[in-house]
Amino acid sequence: MRRIGILTAGGDTPALNATIHGAVVRANALKIEVYGIIKGFSGMLNPRVPHVHLNPLFSTIPELNPCAGGSILGASRTYIHADDTATVQEVAGRLHSLGIEGLICIGGDGTINGMQPLSQCFPTVLAPKTIDNDLGLNYAEEATEWLREPAQSGKFLYRKLPGRPDVELEEMINYATPGYATAVYVAAASGIQRIRTTAESHRRIAIIEVMGRDSGYIALGSAYGQPDIILIPEVPVNYPRLESRVRELYELQKHVVMVVGEGVVDERGHSLGAISKSTDPAGNVIFSGAAEHLKQMLAKSIGDEYFVGKRRNESADSAIFTRKLGHTQRGGRPILFDRFHAAQLGGKAVEILVEGFNNCIVTLQWTAGRGFFVDSITANKLRDQWGIIHPRRMHHSLYDAHRFQPSKLGIEYLLPIFTNAIGADDLEEVRMQQFNPGNLTRRYQSVNVDMQKRMRYL
Numbered sequence: 522m523r524r525i526g527i528l529t530a531g532g533d534t535p536a537l538n539a540t541i542h543g544a545v546v547r548a549n550a551l552k553i554e555v556y557g558i559i560k561g562f563s564g565m566l567n568p569r570v571p572h573v574h575l576n577p578l579f580s581t582i583p584e585l586n587p588c589a590g591g592s593i594l595g596a597s598r599t600y601i602h603a604d605d606t607a608t609v610q611e612v613a614g615r616l617h618s619l620g621i622e623g624l625i626c627i628g629g630d631g632t633i634n635g636m637q638p639l640s641q642c643f644p645t646v647l648a649p650k651t652i653d654n655d656l657g658l659n660y661a662e663e664a665t666e667w668l669r670e671p672a673q674s675g676k677f678l679y680r681k682l683p684g685r686p687d688v689e690l691e692e693m694i695n696y697a698t699p700g701y702a703t704a705v706y707v708a709a710a711s712g713i714q715r716i717r718t719t720a721e722s723h724r725r726i727a728i729i730e731v732m733g734r735d736s737g738y739i740a741l742g743s744a745y746g747q748p749d750i751i752l753i754p755e756v757p758v759n760y761p762r763l764e765s766r767v768r769e770l771y772e773l774q775k776h777v778v779m780v781v782g783e784g785v786v787d788e789r790g791h792s793l794g795a796i797s798k799s800t801d802p803a804g805n806v807i808f809s810g811a812a813e814h815l816k817q818m819l820a821k822s823i824g825d826e827y828f829v830g831k832r833r834n835e836s837a838d839s840a841i842f843t844r845k846l847g848h849t850q851r852g853g854r855p856i857l858f859d860r861f862h863a864a865q866l867g868g869k870a871v872e873i874l875v876e877g878f879n880n881c882i883v884t885l886q887w888t889a890g891r892g893f894f895v896d897s898i899t900a901n902k903l904r905d906q907w908g909i910i911h912p913r914r915m916h917h918s919l920y921d922a923h924r925f926q927p928s929k930l931g932i933e934y935l936l937p938i939f940t941n942a943i944g945a946d947d948l949e950e951v952r953m954q955q956f957n958p959g960n961l962t963r964r965y966q967s968v969n970v971d972m973q974k975r976m977r978y979l
């Protein structure tokens with residue numbers, strides 16, 4: 522193999538450049554040229570395929586910094602539809618014209634579904650990324666534990682069967698995805714811990730909404746910030762119990778800090794956050810405010826008198842506040858855990874392409890004996906009986922629904938990822954860069970400007 526392509530698709534994560542870097546470093550050693558396709562799949566849909574040569578003379582371009590968040594290649598949520606064979610052929614033809622012999626897509630479940638049709642005409646490999654940590658399986662058979670029912674729209678609705686009551690952590694396929702650890706770091710450190718002290722002084726109830734779509738991993742990991750209550754999408758909110766826990770905590774400590782995964786549902790399975798029925802280009806529901814919805818419910822059921830009675834002199838509306846952490850979880854410098862494993866996965870993706878694998882995913886595995894290591898599986902292992910890859914949902918045994926906290930197994934799950942997740946250099950970077958006087962006089966230099974200068978077209 523002399524030349525490969527690489528692209529970043531779907532929502533970005535802080536570790537994308539680290540994955541690209543790992544792939545390019547491995548390719549340099551194997552004397553393989555790497556072309557970065559600009560803006561994910563949409564770059565290949567453009568007949569001129571904007572691209573950048575990432576390793577001229579087999580040395581990595583200086584713009585590719587594994588410590589920088591985002592993606593120097595840009596990302597988009599545009600995908601190729603499996604039944605659009607004409608487009609698939611066109612894209613494959615363009616890649617052939619560029620002399621590209623294999624493609625690495627860095628992405629999540631949406632990317633792998635979009636990569637599938639292309640793998641029919643072209644060797645493709647997926648290097649995982651997603652802050653949601655939802656690419657993978659809790660155990661191998663889980664892929665086929667789905668029911669399919671016809672929906673009114675003429676499409677299908679997929680419903681997850683209950684599955685196994687317990688899981689072994691060592692059985693997990695893809696233990697953690699690059700981007701997840703940094704998102705948790707932001708949620709726990711910048712989000713919860715900072716909001717805690719202000720809620721504490723003002724005697725308020727803070728509801729902090731974290732990302733993750735229908736998977737509660739970020740919410741679970743936010744336990745490191747010691748929130749009083751964690752609500753995850755996998756376990757429907759039992760409202761009466763939640764309200765009574767909030768009252769109990771408020772009585773005790775005069776404030777409450779609650780973390781809500783954006784995809785939380787009520788006991789009828791209705792999403793609390795999906796107030797707007799809109800979807801993004803990939804068809805995902807846009808979550809617009811689970812925290813806000815819960816605030817309205819609490820304000821109504823606890824009522825103004827309660828807070829006035831506590832000599833708060835404030836209405837329920839102002840005593841309860843919400844904070845959506847949003848895209849801060851997706852941006853900025855990746856922490857050590859993400860950088861290191863993202864780079865390993867990028868390197869492994871190059872290796873398996875060279876070995877002749879197609880339609881495969883590189884994975885990050887963990888066992889107590891070996892710690893973390895990279896491996897690979899065929900993408901079909903993640904597909905249900907109809908060929909669909911569903912986002913992994915956190916196994917409910919990782920959560921203690923009674924205490925609204927991680928269970929013992931949940932804690933065991935988090936420890937290997939986070940115990941040494943932050944590097945000394947991550948902290949030193951804050952010390953040196955945050956109040957660098959130069960920041961006051963120099964404009965931000967966007968890598969997009971430099972990449973534009975390197976851009977080539979078919």
Ligand code: F6P
Pocket residue numbers: 532651652653732733734783801808851
């Ligand atoms: O899938 C990653 C993710 O960050 C989700 O956690 C979140 O719901 C969504 O993307 C936000 O997407 P966008 O960047 O398109 O607003």
